[in-house]
Amino acid sequence: MPQAVTEPDLHAYIDGELSPERAAAVEAAMAGDPALAERVRDFQADKQALVDTYRRLADAPVPAALLKAASTPPPRRRPRIIGFAFAGTVALAACLVLAVMPRAPRDPAIEQAMTARDNARIPSHELKGHDLASVDAAAKAMSDMLGNPMRVPDLSRAGFALVSTDIYGSEAVQLRYEDDRQRLFTVFLRPSAGPDAFEVTERGPVRICVWQNADLTAVMTGEMSTPELFRLASMTYSSLGL
């Protein structure tokens, strides 16, 4: 004797969680009961409405403060163990030291990358196209610069192709990629400028992602949404052969 169709059965049917036999039993029950069939259709429509509603939220821009909280470790909280007078003295001393110390330009790698992106600095050597010889020559320049075997990332899965490679002596290499809408994505590589870091910033319409480890600083730029830049940056970083 066939088992009666229960409420949980109806929902498991909607979610594709029933065995073929039970699913057939639900379909038979629906065929003999138009009101039941309509209830199932209503539940299916509600499920789809939820998907449609909240899918849009995933495309909404993420506040910069949250992106920062995700991409950089939280600052360490300092224990409150010093008195105000001593703290004031330390702060004053720090100000005096900072006033006389030469200050390094902020984000030199980002400025270098933007200069290269804008063709404002002439490379010592330029390779055109993405044929095998150019890709090999680019990989060799990257490997020589960093002292480790490196690969030129293949971003064709994301619709971007290598169009040229700019070599700045042994200081830096820039890979220029374009998609079929001629959108430019650049990867600027140089020996590491500091400790491990991950930063997202922007200059006008250009979004910039900096990935840095002990060996390498990679600055990736593109006029695109932050999620798209992350996708490309992830593909790039994981394909460099690090």
Added chain:
Amino acid sequence: MTAPFGAALAEALPRLRRYAIALAGDVATADDLLQDCMERAWKNQAAITDERALFPWLRAILHNVNLDRIRLRRRRPNETETLDAIAETLAGSCAGDGPALSMDVIRAMNRLSFEHRQILLLVGVEGLSYSEIAGELGIPVGTVMSRLARARERLRALLEERR
């Protein structure tokens, strides 16, 4: 993890934020939850070694942060400011009459209990199987099924009220 931890977190953020907004019922609370969630994730990053497990792990942290918030009985914004903030977010992300249609769903979801909202989101929006949900929430599959049936029934009734 192949990608650096910060990059992996940033990549997961848009999807996690969608889940947080849907779960919390308002954008401001969701963003507060996510701030706490990111801080806990960084503190415990040694716990995650497999990139595929990152998202369920973040969702579990988010659930814990949300439970802490409920226990502390933090102020919840009134319904008008809640819906306004979500409407603004939706309007910024799509055109046409989509936002208006979605508001009924959001209003109805915000009137559900936390458990009902959570199960509907895990099945409908996150696309988890019943056994995955049972594992994530630590409850039997039978409980997942009965809770889901009740949640959908309640959602249906609330949507009907608005027609």
